[in-house]
Amino acid sequence: MTIFESLNKTTDKATEKAEKYIKTTQEYVMLKVFQQITLSLSLVVKLAIIGGLVMLSTVFIAVSSAIAIGEALGNMALGYLIIGVVFLLIAVIVYYIRYLIDGKIITSVSDKFFDK
Numbered sequence: 001m002t003i004f005e006s007l008n009k010t011t012d013k014a015t016e017k018a019e020k021y022i023k024t025t026q027e028y029v030m031l032k033v034f035q036q037i038t039l040s041l042s043l044v045v046k047l048a049i050i051g052g053l054v055m056l057s058t059v060f061i062a063v064s065s066a067i068a069i070g071e072a073l074g075n076m077a078l079g080y081l082i083i084g085v086v087f088l089l090i091a092v093i094v095y096y097i098r099y100l101i102d103g104k105i106i107t108s109v110s111d112k113f114f115d116k
Helices: 002-075 076-094 098-114
Strands: none
Touching: 002 076, 002 098, 076 098
């Protein structure tokens, strides 16, 4: 066996190993992409379902609260106004703490993405 034949076999083995590594890496990347897509889709669907139900219940609670406050004060418009102001205050509070929400979301997604 000459040096060239030995070198040729070694090169062939290295090429096979490199091709196997590339194929395995591609499969891993595809699985990782699939995992991230399914996690994201699952999160969006759960958010839509839970968010919709929470929003619907919030509307019913707000209307019934406004009616109750309006009857207690003797003025329905005032009951609706008070509930509207409460929702406005909640919106302002959430606006001012939005960076905390962003941080929580980034932490949660990075834990899933980087598989700690």
